[in-house]
Amino acid sequence: MSALLSGNAWVNPFLGALESAQVALGSAAHALGMAGDSHGQPAWPWTKRLAVEVLLIDAGVARQLALALAATSGALLLAIAGLFWRRLRIALLAAAVLAAWFAPWPDTSLWLADAVPTSFQTTSFSVEAVARGAARYARDCAACHGDTGRGDGPRAATLVRWPPTIVGPLLGHRLDGELFWRVQHGMHARDGTQSMPGFKARLTDADAWAILDYLKVLAAGGGVQDGDGWPVPVALPALDVRCGDAPAEPLARWRAGQRVRAVAIDSRAPPLEDPRWQTLLLFRDGALPSPHETARWAANGYASCVAVSPGAWNVFAGIAGVSTQRFAGSQLIADRDGWLRAEAKPGDPAWADATLLCAAGGGRAEGVDRSRTDPLTSLLLRIDAQPVRYVKGGYVH
Ligand code: HEC
Structure with missing residues (x-):
């Protein structure tokens, strides 16, 4: 057991399992009517929750908790066996009591944190x-x-x-x-x-x-x-997309697990479609092309899917950290999981000066290796090779 726990590779799966168990417990309590609603969503019924944020950085506490859980489950199994196995009952029950007694539970202040009824509530980012x-x-x-x-x-x-x-x-x-x-x-x-x-x-x-x-x-x-990149990963915000003269649909359905390249344009010259991603055209509010116009672009092989939700231009400019006036010509790339990853400045169609604003797992800004022949392809490969594993408040999202 201790050899198994000596590396730290087990910490993430262990915390993942604890997280799932905790969420399942919360849902079960809600389903059984033990917890009502708070602010319109199911409430977390207890005043404590697992302090995954502590366990994530303190492998010592996580290891002790794992051993305590193992000892306690062992005790439970021994006790059950003792109930059925008459001949060894005394020995099994004694072993169960010992295992439960010596389970090395760490101090609760180390692995439990104060919770509020809305602790596990979230909303979509739109x-x-x-x-x-x-x-x-x-x-x-x-x-x-x-x-x-x-x-x-x-x-x-x-x-x-x-x-x-x-x-x-x-x-x-x-x-x-x-x-x-x-x-x-x-x-x-x-x-x-x-x-x-x-x-x-x-x-x-x-x-x-x-x-x-x-x-x-x-x-x-x-x-x-500040030149530091995104401090926390940012997802593509939910919005409505209209392609050609088809009815608008939610971005998630339109994207269907593909990469997205968002392009802010203030002219009527959309880029060509590209099989490596879905192109999302951003226009200022009030400057949207008509369905007739985008249908013509589609017929000629140009990108023709437009973000039609009001304010899309401003929101993407805000994420890119540029003023709404200077946003035209900027481009952003989102990976297949819907995380925004890289940005190219206006006038850089080849992505030679692109910046990876969200390196996997954190926001470390890094220039892209320019020695490759096709900077964009190498950028995409790099993004695919390092998917975002977002840990928020210790919890994996
Ligand atoms: C009267 C001044 C004041 C106003 C108004 C105010 N805040 Fe705060 N906010 C504070 C102070 C002071 C703190 C630090 C409190 C502390 O750490 O005890 C804080 C902390 C926070 C934090 C950090 C919480 C954390 O977990 O550490 C967030 C997020 C926040 N405010 C959001 C908001 C939002 C959103 C609004 C508007 C709806 C708002 N605040 C309005 C003064 C204000």
Whole structure:
């Protein structure tokens, strides 16, 4: 057993299994009526949850927990065997008691964290929500958190505690549902004084989720501006796509597991279709081509699928970290799992100067090896070879 546990390769599958067991337990409790709803979604019924964020970085605690679980399950098996195996009953039950007694459970403060009813709730990330969240953020949050989310709003200096910067790993260290709870119910310092007000009375649940979606865009764009890449992976936002003169459909259905290349254009000259990806054309609101026009592009082999959700241009510009005026000509690539991975600046159709903004598992900015003959193909191969394994608040998403 200890030889098996000496490397760290087992940690990820072990934590994955714990996560699934925990989620299954929560769903079972909800199905059995032990937990009601909170903020419109199933509530987490307990005040504690596994502190996967601690177990992920402290393999020692994870190992001890694994041994304790193994010992306890062993005890359970011995006890069951003892019930059926009359001749060895005494010995088996004694062994079961010993195994349960000596199970090396680590201190609970090391592997349990405080939970709230919304801990495991999330929402989908959409263009519509980000656009709405931006307006609500400006109204309710920017005074303290600052227009760019760096915690430098005009009221920041007057507070008991300085607001943290959103432009960095913070959002990745928290569970969405716990951020949501803090926004709606406020935060308190250790001595009980309120450090951030709650917004339950001012914001609907949908608005609070929308602001959290907008914070992801602020964090991504700010990271690019600082030259650090995206601090946490960013998914393609949900939006509606219209191809040629066909009816619009949700991006997820249109994408169907393919890579996506999003191109911001302000002319009527779309790029040619390319079998390596699906091309998503972004236009400014009010400048969308007509279905008749895109049908003609399709007939001539040009890209003809347009993001028709209002605000798509602004949301993608925000993610890319450029102003909406300077966004024309930019391109972004999303991998087959729907994670945005790389960006090319205007005037770089060959992707020679492309930047991998989301290296697998974290946002480390890296230039692409230019010695290869086709920079774009080598970029795509690299992205495929390193899929994003997103760990948020310790939990794999
Ligand atoms: C009155 C000033 C103020 C306003 C208004 C405000 N915040 Fe905060 N916010 C703070 C302070 C101060 C903290 C740090 C609190 C702490 O760590 O105890 C904070 C912390 C946060 C955090 C980090 C939570 C964490 O887990 O560490 C998030 C996210 C956040 N605020 C979002 C928002 C959003 C969204 C709004 C608007 C709906 C908002 N805040 C409005 C002052 C404010």
